[in-house]
Amino acid sequence: MSAVLELKGLTKRFGGLAAVNDVSFAVREGGISGLIGPNGAGKTTIFNLITGVYKVSGGTIEFRGLPVQNKEPFQIAGLGITRTFQNIRLFKELSVFDNVLTACHASAKYGLAEAILRLPRFRREEKALHEKAASLLEIMGLQDRVDVTANNLPYGLQRRLEITRALALDPKLLLLDEPAAGMNPDETEQLMRLIAEVRSRFELSVLVIEHHMDLIMGVCEHIHVLSFGCTLADGTPDEVANDPKVVEAYLGAEEAKK
Amino acid sequence: MEYIQGIAILIGINLIAVLGLSILTGFTGLFSFGHGGFMAIGAYISAIVTARLHLPFALAIVAGAASAGLVSIFIGRLTLKLKGDYFCIATMGFGEAVRVILNNIDYVGGARGWESLPQLTSIWVVLGLDIAAVIVAWNLINSRHGRNMVAVREEELAAQMAGIDVYGHKMIALVVSAAMAGIAGALMANYIQFIRPTMFNMAKSTDLTIMVIFGGLGSISGSIVGTFLLVSLPELFRNFAQWRLVIYGLAVVVIMVGRPKGVMGGFELTPSGVRRSMAARRARLALEAEARALEREGAA
Numbered sequence: 025m026s027a028v029l030e031l032k033g034l035t036k037r038f039g040g041l042a043a044v045n046d047v048s049f050a051v052r053e054g055g056i057s058g059l060i061g062p063n064g065a066g067k068t069t070i071f072n073l074i075t076g077v078y079k080v081s082g083g084t085i086e087f088r089g090l091p092v093q094n095k096e097p098f099q100i101a102g103l104g105i106t107r108t109f110q111n112i113r114l115f116k117e118l119s120v121f122d123n124v125l126t127a128c129h130a131s132a133k134y135g136l137a138e139a140i141l142r143l144p145r146f147r148r149e150e151k152a153l154h155e156k157a158a159s160l161l162e163i164m165g166l167q168d169r170v171d172v173t174a175n176n177l178p179y180g181l182q183r184r185l186e187i188t189r190a191l192a193l194d195p196k197l198l199l200l201d202e203p204a205a206g207m208n209p210d211e212t213e214q215l216m217r218l219i220a221e222v223r224s225r226f227e228l229s230v231l232v233i234e235h236h237m238d239l240i241m242g243v244c245e246h247i248h249v250l251s252f253g254c255t256l257a258d259g260t261p262d263e264v265a266n267d268p269k270v271v272e273a274y275l276g277a278e279e280a281k282k
Numbered sequence: 283m284e285y286i287q288g289i290a291i292l293i294g295i296n297l298i299a300v301l302g303l304s305i306l307t308g309f310t311g312l313f314s315f316g317h318g319g320f321m322a323i324g325a326y327i328s329a330i331v332t333a334r335l336h337l338p339f340a341l342a343i344v345a346g347a348a349s350a351g352l353v354s355i356f357i358g359r360l361t362l363k364l365k366g367d368y369f370c371i372a373t374m375g376f377g378e379a380v381r382v383i384l385n386n387i388d389y390v391g392g393a394r395g396w397e398s399l400p401q402l403t404s405i406w407v408v409l410g411l412d413i414a415a416v417i418v419a420w421n422l423i424n425s426r427h428g429r430n431m432v433a434v435r436e437e438e439l440a441a442q443m444a445g446i447d448v449y450g451h452k453m454i455a456l457v458v459s460a461a462m463a464g465i466a467g468a469l470m471a472n473y474i475q476f477i478r479p480t481m482f483n484m485a486k487s488t489d490l491t492i493m494v495i496f497g498g499l500g501s502i503s504g505s506i507v508g509t510f511l512l513v514s515l516p517e518l519f520r521n522f523a524q525w526r527l528v529i530y531g532l533a534v535v536v537i538m539v540g541r542p543k544g545v546m547g548g549f550e551l552t553p554s555g556v557r558r559s560m561a562a563r564r565a566r567l568a569l570e571a572e573a574r575a576l577e578r579e580g581a582a
Contacts, residue, residue, distance in 0.1 A: 140418050193445055
């Protein structure tokens with residue numbers, strides 16, 4: 025099985041603090057992998073390194089065999105890595121439709137002059153963009169909400185819209201940062217099904233950060249565990265769940281002995 | 283009649299600068315207090331081309347727009363990586379720097395100003411350029427470039443993750459707005475036939491920004507309304523000379539308190555704009571009704 029994303033010795037230091045220290049793992053092509061660890065373990069920092077929000081202090085990030093560390097975030101997005109955020113970041117004042125339409129832009133090539141002069145290529149590509157956004161919203165079950173201002177959507181649908189917007193870029197790798205945060209068990213269950221469905225329908229790989237163990241154990245095929253910026257364990261859900269070091273990190277040494 | 287035409291020309295000239303600034307501030311979310319500086323560059327370059335080089339006015343307008351645009355690329359490289367407020371302060375510094383530099387160039391009259399420039403700006407030139415400016419602004423905003431700018435305004439980090447070159451789009455907005463301010467400056471110089479650095483001071487820059495905010499951020503039609511009202515208002519009250527600026531200030535305060543998003547914030551007065559805002563309203567009401575129904579179900 026080839027890896028779509030491979031981190032080798034990834035390190036990020038903020039002054040004297042190593043937020044991520046020599047972390048290596050791979051995301052399998054077409055797989056759903058989980059990234060877990062206690063608060064402050066460096067999970068979101070790793071997402072920020074992969075997507076270019078932070079500059080890497082050491083180590084490499086390879087995406088489909090190409091090094092991508094220290095590229096600009098929009099270039100990395102263009103290569104096919106997109107993400108959602110722990111605290112949802114939608115284009116709040118825009119409609120649901122425009123949120124997705126904006127993210128479809130990567131598939132249009134017309135230039136500024138063509139737009140201002142309304143040349144044929146502009147018309148053709150605009151039409152294609154609108155169709156793409158509409159069909160994506162339909163697939164994701166948001167077709168009845170296209171006119172709603174994103175800010176007014178209920179919480180669960182905002183999450184769904186954020187994932188839809190990420191899919192509009194035709195990504196090869198989707199990074200989900202705590203997608204089930206603030207969801208009840210029912211909604212989490214729905215989200216699990218959605219993630220699995222998105223993976224097979226759009227033929228992409230998924231890396232998910234999550235605290236809901238049900239979700240992680242339910243959908244992930246591979247899990248990487250972090251603690252204080254370092255790798256603690258790496259393996260299948262069963263292996264990880266039975267690893268004494270992982271149990272200790274989550275429950276504390278005293279509890280783990282019982 | 284001539285007086286009315288004079289006001290119309292002033293409105294038209296300001297409109298071009300305000301539409302440009304609307305793209306930068308209203309749609310891309312960057313506040314500038316230095317666009318008077320770009321107007322000054324357009325005005326002085328146009329004056330040089332027409333009064334010193336005796337070349338055609340059309341060329342002077344193009345030269346004014348191009349030089350303001352070029353300078354803005356340089357300024358953009360230095361300042362566009364700055365976060366929100368810092369960019370605003372940097373533009374303020376730029377505007378003042380232009381004024382002080384012009385004060386010290388004797389070739390263009392220095393602080394005393396530059397008199398008896400040729401009068402070349404007619405109502406028809408202004409009208410034609412206004413129509414062109416509205417079309418350019420409208421087509422730009424309703425393209426992928428314009429929507430990217432709005433995304434940058436709404437949520438910069440998410441825009442980057444959506445593959446949008448944030449810096450590049452801020453640059454496009456800045457250059458377009460500067461070039462349009464340059465055109466306005468060129469028209470101004472060859473209309474009132476007299477230019478002086480203090481005409482393009484921070485008060486002028488602030489005036490432009492107030493017109494954008496007053497009309498409503500993120501609305502082309504709002505910027506048009508804002509320019510009409512705020513340029514003509516002081517003229518209407520010219521009879522109460524000492525009171526007119528008070529009334530002007532009061533009008534701005536009333537709008538900002540009563541309608542913090544400006545007269546038409548985020549709304550376009552066009553058939554499609556009206557349809558969109560009605561659809562958004564309907565969708566919101568439907569959502570609220572659904573939420574209430576769910577609540578009743580939960581209670582029962």
